[in-house]
Amino acid sequence: MNKLVSLIVGNPLVIVWIALTAFVAGAATAGSAAWWVQGLRITSVEQDFTRYRQALKTQEQARREREAKQREDERETYRREKDELEKRIAEGDAFKRCVAAGKCGRVRVVASGSCSPSLRLPTRSGTDGTGGGAVPVAGSSATDKSEEEPGVVADCARVQLRLNRLQDAVEAQEGY
Numbered sequence: 001m002n003k004l005v006s007l008i009v010g011n012p013l014v015i016v017w018i019a020l021t022a023f024v025a026g027a028a029t030a031g032s033a034a035w036w037v038q039g040l041r042i043t044s045v046e047q048d049f050t051r052y053r054q055a056l057k058t059q060e061q062a063r064r065e066r067e068a069k070q071r072e073d074e075r076e077t078y079r080r081e082k083d084e085l086e087k088r089i090a091e092g093d094a095f096k097r098c099v100a101a102g103k104c105g106r107v108r109v110v111a112s113g114s115c116s117p118s119l120r121l122p123t124r125s126g127t128d129g130t131g132g133g134a135v136p137v138a139g140s141s142a143t144d145k146s147e148e149e150p151g152v153v154a155d156c157a158r159v160q161l162r163l164n165r166l167q168d169a170v171e172a173q174e175g176y
Contacts, residue, residue, distance in 0.1 A: 078161075081161055081165070082158075085157055089154040094153055094154060
């Protein structure tokens, strides 16, 4: 021990070398430990991000499958309703129901106070605006006694079916 003390006291540079060696050893140990901890943190974040992206892909795929199933269900419902409508049109039922409901073959007279006084719808007799008149088929006059063409009613029924399906689709959306 005396020899070590005499070496340190005899040469002050030895103290500097001992201090530098201790500093380098401590820095290397602490630096490698910090580097290892940072590596663990970065790896953890990368794994979390990868799991997040996989979860997003899974949710997106599930949403696409749900929407595809919903579209297919809507197509099938529309096909069924359209087939039933076409059957009723072929049987003449759509036109009969339209006439029975008072929506085909007659027009409603507009009261003189509700619109412009100059607006008058033609009547069957052509004498006054109190009675209903036939809805004229294209190419015929308002006084012709023919009823509304059944083809027009069939087209109207088809359009109405499409509008009903569209309205159902709009109302089925989230946030409606």
